[in-house]
Amino acid sequence: MNKKKKIGGLRRLFEISIVIIIGCICAITRSAAAAAAKDDQFLLLLGVSPQDEDYYKGLLSSPSSTIKCKDGSFKFSTSQLNDDFCDCPDASDEPGTSACPNGKFYCKNAGHIPFSLYSSRVNDGICDCCDGSDEYDGKVKCPNTCWEAGKVARERLKMKIATYQQGVTVRNRLVEQAKLAIAKEEAELSKLKNEEKILKGLVEQLQERKEQIEKAEEKERLQKEKEDKERKETEEANLKEKQNGEQVESSEADALKNDIHDKIGEQVESSEADALKNEMHDKIGLLGDSSSSQDVMEGHGDSESEAQHGEFDVKEESPIGDVKPLQEDSLLHATEKEEQLTVDGQPGLDTGNQAEVEEDNSESLSKEELGRLVASRWTGEKTEPQTQEVSSAKDKNHGTEEEDAYGEEYSGYDSEEDEHRYDNNDDGDNEDQMDDFGGEDHDDSSPSYKSESDDEPDLPAEPSWLEKIQKSVRRIFQAVTFFQTPVDKSEAARVRKEYDESSAKLSKLQSRISSLTHKLKHDFGREKEFYSFYGQCFENKQNKYVYKICPFKQASQVEGHSTTRLGSWEKFEDSYKVMQFLNGDKCWNGPDRSMKVKLRCGLNNEVTDVDEPSRCEYLALLSTPAVCVEEKLKELQDKLDMMNKEQPTSHDEL
């Protein structure tokens, strides 16, 4: 809503200015000093913006008239208007001079975009307005560069519009796709929930049967044991009679027995430990990467389903899919976490101890170590034994090759500052920059990839699978006669197998349900335009660092084998123009790392820049069609129309 108002205001401003420009065009293009006598009116209204003209009207009628300062504090007369003395604290009497510290000077800038300067820029010897109107005291000559500068701006605006035009189409497609996909997933979810219900019932039945079988088996076993025991006892009694005088030997045997017993005990213990470990491992896996837990399941999945759904599995195993490295990553994460836990385990003691350790050690350190140690206090850096470059560690935060285009952004009228004014929006500059990339780059060079494949259905799609299970369970129930002893071994095995398979399937189903639910809970934007970001990661390489941005998940910085977490997904901010990742790894002597990703309209999803403007606070730029919105396109087109209309009739220099 707000935005529209702004646009309207802006347009009105332009329109009025055009009227003025046509009226005063000769005055502007002539030297103000020379024109002083003739163009009193013009001089009086020097620096007045079109909206303000009404306010000054009263003064123009007669030389003796007075009006109140805008803030009502004082009054001033025609002769005090632009007389280079500040009478109004709010600067309303000096729109065209530097006399008031809080004033604004309006540059008409025909051929380009008009804007208001701080009064501190008026007659300061630096040409600020492209029409040169801010420097009129004759100390410097400012050529009128509006048309030329405007041309560049117009070209860039055109390119930007082109990007937006395509971008809007892509975005619309994205929105459509997202809607379809979401609908499909919602449908799937409800279907899965139904299936879950049925399957759950089956599994329960099977479990019941299984337990019954097991009970029977147990009974059988006890019976057998009893028999065995009785047999043994009689044998032993016989033996005892034989060995009366050989006690020593027997005690030795006891010892041996004990020994063996112990060993068995150990084995039991160790196998228990193994189980525990496995359990832990599983848990860590889950912790490390909860949303990919399903992949982990997949990994342990039964062979049957793998065989059945080969197509999908091929994709998963293919190296292009990049799934493996990611899984490794998550594993690595888990282990890293563990390590950190052990190291940071005692946070309270930690600091003190470390300081002490250092204190104690520093006397026995080599000269070099001591030097590094002391240096590290200021830098917080790690005292790596350096061979070549000491600076290397510190340099790591800096991007290497800045595109030349970037540097040029700052020259002449295209400086950021000016851009801000002309654009009337705070992200124009960067967006323009995106456009430069947007035109040429296409998907092939895009470093984005799918981190997970869970947007593909990973459960059997045919309707028959559930029926099949149901059928086979029914068959079992029919075929197997229970309560018979001895238990039919093959039947028991079938039940077990069927139970195992079904419950595995059930847990798979449940995990799919939970992952889908989890996914659909996310905020994908007003029109779900960010739906396709789910499960994707975008990369950017700067020097030896690879920055990985995985929306809805996390952002990280990878250097070789080490990964630093820059933050976990938090939310969109600033009406979906920024993605925020918070609570990354802790910084030495600083905050937890965090990352903001600014979104710019572009044709591909592409990270174009990563920066660390403040210690451990990262800022990335991601160009994406998801933010190429139609309103903005209109705004840009309006702006271009405006600029085209304002071509000055002559190119006189001031």
Next chain:
Amino acid sequence: MKESPNLIFHVLFLLLLISPSVFSWKKDEFRNCNQTPFCKRARSRKPGACNLIATEVSISDDGDLTAKLIPKTPENNESQDTPVEVDSKPLLLTISVYRDGILRLKIDEDQSLNPPKKRFEVPDVILDEFLSKKLYLQRLSEEKIDNDSGFSSVVYLDGDYEGVLRHDPFEVFVRERGNGKRVLSINSNGLFDFEQLREKKEGDDWEERFRSHTDTRPYGPQSISFDVSFFGADIVSGIPEHATSLALKPTSGPGVEDGFSEPYRLFNLDVFEYLHESPFGLYGSIPFMFSHGKARGSSGFFWLNAAEMQIDVFGTGWDAGQDKIMMPVDEKRIDTLWMSEAGVVDAFFFVGPGPKDVVRQYTSVTGRPAMPQLFATAYHQCRWNYRDEEDVFGVDSKFDEHDIPYDVLWLDIEHTDGKRYFTWDKVLFPNPEEMQNKLAAKGRHMVTIVDPHIKRDDNYYIHKEASDNGYYVKDASNRDFDGWCWPGSSSYVDVVNPDIRSWWADKFSYGNYIGSTPSLYIWNDMNEPSVFNGPEVTMPRDALHFGGTEHRELHNAYGYYFHMATSNGLVKRGNGKDRPFVLSRAFFPGTQRYGAVWTGDNTAEWDHLRVSVPMLLTLGLTGISFSGADVGGFFGNPEPDLLVRWYQLGAYYPFFRAHAHQDTKRREPWLFGERNTQLIREAIHTRYMFLPYFYTLFREANITGTPVIRPLWMEFPADEETFSNDEAFMVGNGLLVQGVYTERAKHVSVYLPGDQSWYDLRNGATYKGGKRHKFEALEDSVPAFQRAGTIIPRKDRFRRSSTQMDKDPYTLVIALNSSKEAEGELYIDDGKSFNFENGAYIHRHLKFSNGKLTSSNAAPSGAGGNKFSTDCTVERIILLGLSPAPKSALIEPANQKVGIEMGPLTIRPGKSPSFATIRKPNVRIADNWTIKIS
């Protein structure tokens, strides 16, 4: 070069173990007095232990008084404290007198007796001009003082003073002629001791060990200590650099506070996270003590010595029960003990009697503060580090976007190629010249850092030349000293040698310093020197300099010579036409001639904001007028409240720079929300508004030595209330500024001295002097007042930088005193060149009395042939303390009438009280004129 992952992991693991978490001041890494044998020895001596007497007193051919100091006689040799000095030879004492009442005392070994080595005397500190002011003594009068059995020799000093050498016991003092009242003295408590150099004997163990470091001390003990007494003193001050109060607290005797039992140490050190309240020595050393008392005024004592020094201030009554000596007991006095590890006695006595007289006398010996360029007196924006050109342009344009002026953008160590100074990181700063030129187009300047440690890399031209030519400081075994600093293994340029300084200076030429432009100036950091793996993070004392001088003998002056060489380099670079700007962290007497200093690595805490004021005032008293503290605090992240208060106070520091450690969050002025941005902008604007006044004060310092910011007692010497006040300070004689030093302060209590009233800068409200007032702590500024009877010139128009203010008109604020009078000055020159030295400047004297403002020339007539002119006019004259307001004013000689209206004191949005304002008199500032109000 890839390192094996294995190695990296090892390193990482090691680092985890020793990883820095919260560091703070490492007390144990620095020696205390007890661990410093010479200090321990000197401190344990008892008053009266000195048994030297002066003999063979005479006037030399050079017009000096000379004498020999010898032990009294062997017969009263029962002193147990000091073992019998077997090697004791007569010491040579020389007293010379100079104009302006200055007495110089030298005591050294007699070179004709062939001591093992010539002791070090610090060169290039005392001005030749001063030496030429020597008064040749003609005769000597002898008299008996008090009930002495022996004689005293008396010499006349300039003014109404006399210098006295008492023979037995040996004592030197200065007294007022006529009444015989003492001013200051040496060895009145008999603590003088001079360890003479001797040959090492079998069994002498001269080595000293501290932590893992061994000092070979090849020349053995050679320390000097003595007591100095300041008569009529209520406080003593000076001897920077310590983070402590302006009036020095006692460190020995009764009344010693917690944490002050160590002597004040003067030993230039790079101290990580220093404490805000401690006698511990920081980055610079000036062995010059200032005394002030209500009864007599001020005096000063300066010992030119560059070795480690320790100074005790005795609490009153420290000598109770000591049966000694010969001092008048009725007089108030402060006794001090001065101890130095090496060197000679070369001491200067300054008699005052006013505080400004003492500064003038001291700076006549060590030099007046250099006149800075105008831009250097404006606001500086610094951070470790502005990473790359993009960052630089971003910060630059944000200042413009928020209409906040700044003049200088700074680049710290990371701008270099691997900490090789004079080079640029080619990736981060590919086009340094273009970058500087872009800023210069807006009248802005840049500063890059150049430190004295040189990376030992054979491909680095500076290292190559320095090592090939033998320009490095040597270690005890005479190899190039190799220490650890930012670049890793480093050597240090031996700037004590004038030839090496000259070589260093040449490195700043545009041809040598590739990527430098005329708008680039220099920052010298780490010049204590900081050596990360050296004893106490500095160079070993047995390292060797030019001429075989040991580092221990000149340690405190190393940074000074480095600063000097750099500053000379910038002068050379501009063919002697461009005033240099070099900021240094280390300093020594004389530093004021070469540039500015700052108080080093402070912390973003209220206590550090608070202590910045006494630290800067102390520097001003000891000659270094151009000084500042890092606004915001170097370490840590200031809360917005603290940052804003720091800007508001920092705007009145002579050197106004914001700086921050690389681990801190960004804190450029616009990062703390709209309101705080506005407050910081306002604070910076205040500085720009007062630039004409500051510049005039810098010139005053340049001519007289009087510092830009001053303790209240420098302006109000008889007001005892001010003696211990170091929360407020004077900017020149016209402004009083009081910091706000607590979080979310509600009220501030301000003592306004004198019998005249004061005008609040915020609203012109009047307050009585000689009273403490309680003010509401407003968020928009710290309390500041204009003193009645002063005229302060301002430039009220806002610009991007001081450069664009060049042509802007002036505002004069006339604060009338009770007799409706006021006076002020205005100094203007081209702001850049040395032409002012030849008379190319404007110096106006502005006086208001009898309803008439007169502007007259204050420059001495016929000052040089050069002329400077400006078309600047006066756009506004504000009269405070005039009622009822007059209607109009008549300008003469133009005979033109101008209106008087009511206007605000400063133009800010919103309502404010208004005052009689002469509107657009438009008189040229350079002309003679009068404006008569009626």
